[in-house]
Structure formats: C-alpha cells, structure tokens
Amino acid sequence: MVAIAGTFGFAYRAGRQVRRIRTENEPIRAWMSVPFIAHAHHLPASLLFQAIGVQPREPRDRRSIRRIAHDLNRSVPELIAQLQRAIDAAAQPPGGHPR
C-alpha cells in the first residue's frame, strides 16, 4: 500500500512540477553563467553583462555568477538581485504592462 501510495504521490508531484514549468521562470543560481541565464530568459547576454557592469572577457564568457562576484569583490545575492531586476525590466514592454 505504501509503495502504491508513493507511486501516485510522486507522479502527482511530477505532474504539478510540469504545470509549473510552463508558468514560472527559471530561478537564478550562483553556479549559472551570464549566457546561461540569458538563454533561460530569452534575452541577449550582452544586456545582462551590461546590467551588472561587466565587460565580458571573451566572446563566450562562461564564468559563474559566484566567480564574477568574487572577481568584482561583490556579493552573490547582490549580483543575482541586479540580474533579476534587469530581467524584470526587459520583460516590461514600453507601456508598462508585463509581457
């Protein structure tokens, strides 16, 4: 009975997660690189690099947020908050309503 309940329980949770995939945005994590975050939010990487005031080291600067924060002597939550603001701003059309 426990095994059957477990099957249904985990299948239900998976189904709920699938519904959330379609509605929620990917959270920003410290291990992610700026191009990775840009890809997840369908934005150009240059926009996010600009938002945190970083000049990319190479065409594909794949340093993690943690590494960039260390290099810039800034905190990870601060950088993530800055990136999130830039993403939210990019999602707002000129009229002010969210996309």
Next chain:
Amino acid sequence: MNDQLLAAVSQYGAPALFGIVAIAAIGVPLPITLLLIVAGSMISQGAMNPWWAIGAASAGSILGDQAGYAIGRWGGPAVVEKIGGLFGSRASLRAAQAKAKAWGGPGIYITRWLLSPLGPCINLASGMAGYPWHRFLFWDILGELTGAALYISLGRFFSDRVMALYSVLGDLTWAAVALLAAVILGFQLVARLRRHTAGC
C-alpha cells in the same frame, strides 16, 4: 560543492563532465542527472558539441563503473569492506550482491540510468558475485549510453528550464522506484497466497 561542479561543467565543458561522472560512478554522491541536463542546455546554446558531451559522459561513467567492478572482483576482502562501507552495512552489500545475481544484465542496464543511485553498489556487488566481465561491460556501455543520451537530450529540449526539469525527473525516478517496489511486492503477495491456497 554541487554549485562548484555545475559551474565547472558550465565553464570547462566536456572534460569537466568526464571527470565528475567518473568520480560519481565509483560511488561519490554527485548530482549527475542535473549535470547532464545542464550539458544538454549548453549544447542548445552552442557552447558544447553534442557528440563530445555524450561521449565524455558515457566514457567517464563506464570508466568509474569498471573501477567499481574491478574493486569488487579483484580488490580483496579488506578493500571491498572499506569501499563497501560507503554504501551502508555489510548486510546491505550482501543484499545488493544477491540482487546483482538475480537481476543480471537488465538489472545492470536499469541501474545505469533509471535507478542510478543503486549503480555504484551494483558495480561492486557484480564484481563480488563474479558476474562475467564481458557481460557486465556490454550492459554497462548500453546503459550509460542510454542515460547520457536521454538526459542530455532532455536538457537540450528543455534548455531554458533545467532546474524545473531536474525536479520533475527526481519525482519521476521516485515514482518509478515506488512502482517497481509495488510490482515486486504484489508478485510476492500473489505467490504467497497461491502457496497458502495450495496448502489448504
């Protein structure tokens, strides 16, 4: 540590993937499914070659699995006891040894990609049980290629939703484990009822 591993794969690509999956296959608990999904997402971003990614992930896993098998088979009781301690008590290792004998090739195949947390334990147990090496290698290669291709492809298709996809796969894996347990217990129950009926 998981963050650093994910950052390493994101920054260094296939060589980092190879090293991490090889270590995980020996028995160190690392988030390999998430790493493969991230690799798939990087392929979709044009930051990694798909063949290199699948090749590195499969080769690393197979190398680690073979090391686990070799330790079980030729490592001697002291080494086996020491490594086996990573997977729990001596009794649980014996149970895995019995399962490795009973499940055979399909058991090795399925613990490469669907019930992957059992993989390192089955490697060691297969070696200890004296399961033929050429058969172990065949099922191992087949299973690891399936796992790498499956999770990397999923990461490629859901490249903008890697964390959410990882959560879904985690729940689906547990659902599969629970379903397998239900089926096995169900069969045992039916067999016991039949024996009981025949005895009456």
